[in-house]
Amino acid sequence: MSKLTVKKAAVLGAGVMGAQIAAHLANANVPVVLFDLPAKEGDKNGIVKKALSGLKKLDPAPLASVDKLKWIDAANYEEHLPLLAECDLIIEAIAERMDWKNELYAKIAPHIGTNTIIASNTSGLSMNALAQGLPEALHPRFCGIHFFNPPRYMHLVEIIGTQSTDAATLDALETWLTSRLGKGVVRALDTPNFVANRIGVFSILAVMHHTQAFGLGFDEVDALTGPKIGRPKSATYRTADVVGLDTLAHVVKTMQDTLPHDPWHSHFKVPAWLHGLIEKGALGQKTRGGIFRKQGKEIQVLDLAAQAYRPSVGQVAEDVAAILKIKNPAEKFLALRASQHPQAQFLWAIFRDIFHYAAVQLEHIAHHARDLDLAMRWGFGWAQGPFETWQAAGWAATAQAIAADIAAGKTMSATPLPGWALEAGRMGVHTAEGSYSASQKTYVPRSMLPVYQRQLFPERVLGEAVASPEKSGTTLYENDGVRLWVLPTIDARIGIISVKSKMHTIGNEVLDGVMAAVQHAELALDGVVIWHEAPFAVGANLQQVGAACAAGQFDVLEATVEKFQRTSQCLKYAQVPVVAAVQGMALGGGCEFVMHASKRVLALESYVGLVEAGVGLIPAGGGCKEFAIRAARWAAASSTPNEVFNFLQPVFQNIAMAKVAKSALEAIDHGFAQPTDTVLFNANELLWVAIKEARAMADVGYVPPLMARGIPVAGKTGIATLEMMLLNMKEGGMISAHDYRVAKAAATALCGGEVEGGSLVDEEWLLTVERRLFVELLKTPETQARVQHMLETGKPLRN
Structure with missing residues (x-):
């Protein structure tokens, strides 16, 4: 090749x-x-x-x-x-x-x-x-x-x-x-609408057909066909609005014109009501109105019976919601088929007809079932492709139920299921051997193109032989928060530190585990990579913080903050290279871990930021300290080596506004990562590349940096300048009194505390300043309220 x-x-x-x-x-x-x-x-x-x-x-x-x-x-x-x-x-x-x-x-x-x-x-x-x-x-x-x-x-x-x-x-x-x-x-294959649109557009047509058949409202259908069944939040009709009703009609017309012999051809048309919306110029989101529209703050939906818009209140019936919560897919689909509720019958009908269509068309539109399922995941945002869902629901029982409905005239087409779908003993289409190809009548393994060797844990379909990170490699150390392991077939002397907590939040057990893992690596390995599946880390464990605040254990909290700082310093000054492999959110303490690593390998879609202000706090895991050091370094390389303030101002604004970089490239622009860091567009390659980066650093004789000393800071002059800006915002009603207090604390930490401008300090001084300010904020009722509100709602409180 x-x-x-x-x-x-x-x-x-x-x-x-x-x-x-x-x-x-x-x-x-x-x-x-x-x-x-x-x-x-x-x-x-x-x-x-x-x-x-x-x-x-x-x-x-x-x-x-x-x-x-x-x-x-x-x-x-x-x-x-x-x-x-x-x-x-x-x-x-x-x-x-x-x-x-x-x-x-x-x-x-x-x-x-x-x-x-x-x-x-x-x-x-x-x-x-x-x-x-x-x-x-x-x-x-x-x-x-x-x-x-x-x-x-x-x-x-x-x-x-x-x-x-x-x-x-x-x-x-x-x-x-x-x-x-x-x-x-x-x-x-070169067939009309190819793979994803062929199945995806049919699924939309099936939903439209059964919406009318079961007499459901558009908002009711969207409540049923979104996340509750593993589909995107935009569900069906909102997705149509986003795509554009005219665009959807055009794609359907293409199917109508180019697939005259498709057994479902009679359904390749959009309903009269949709044509009516298009004729009126109500094309969806791009014209600010379609099936749904927004009037002020109210979301309204088209009511066909009334021929008018009404408030969108679509809800899932209690007994149907209970069925959808059943974890066993086979039991869930059995319950949907058995239920007499129109919503349950609707759900069974749309799944049944998608399964039916995909099975009949597989040999005509895709090389094998894996391609079809991955196309629907990647192109339409489905959690599982249709064949995966069918296989999880029990292939044989579901196939018999589909065949029975075909015989009873309930399906959208009378075409029988293909013989391979009804073969005795068939458990599905995805196996350890490969995925079924209806055209070749055999199981096809994964592509052997060399590029896929860079994907150590690629996305897999249900039923494939799966090598999960949790069950791979050799474990060298483990506690409740962290696992240190190696992949001997890739590099037996580059360790992988994987955080195990939910959303990879950073609590005491993670801090203890990371420090222990780094110490182990310094003794027995050549380097380490911090990697786990996205998100990288959403920050400190607020549950632990909230509980300690409620108990008044501020001495414990200060000790935890100091431990966090020591962990960050442990990453920065480790005797072996520490490479952070970042994907998804790296927020708050997660961002601080990223900043302290020896090097970063970032997926393009990495969202990195110091967001502590959102809960009334400032970065205190070394984040403010690092930016104070970097500002001094940036100033030293400029024409005014001792004037650090100009380099602090944009950093301060990002921290005070809890601004998040919306890509790896923005993370570099904002200073969370370095221009010399590696940005990857395929997140599946992160671990492979990070291991190679750590190996390269080790092989050239990696030496950790020396602890910074003689750091010029902006001091009281810088704090006062930033405070003037905050005062104007406060008097203008743009920020609250507590916002002012939090932002001033950030300014103080970044400027090195209440010292004279140009004073020379060391890292310990900067860490002490940010830690003291962090704990002072934790003691305020306003910050405690913000922490509690975030825990309860997942949203920031402005108080």
């Missing part, structure tokens, strides 16, 4: 998808030329420049750092087509019209480089048909790359080869998309 190197890319089409694909390429340090039609008036690049400006306003942000925008160049088809010759990858992302795409392909063909890969981001058009719009010489380098919206956040990418696409090109592309862009790749 040849290696794919993309030094520069082009994206054709600056619409919603094209612009965001360009943004994600720029996130990955790939310079991009973004093309669109020339504007009819003014700057011919006006269409693209407007799209680029819009990227900065979108939420969630397509850019991992606003700075990445400068790597996207605006271009138009009239003036800049010769730039395509410089590009290693061209992604076409214009509207879903075969004639428009073919017209564009004819324009670009003469300018495509001899080794350039050309791909279409079509969501459902035939790739073999699209290939006919290109010269035959380009066919081996043409395929489909179907991103899901929004491209930065949605894990799924479907690759669709044509009859002529070079196999090595597809392997190289899968490798590049997996590691460089961080995607979960599924090889789709």
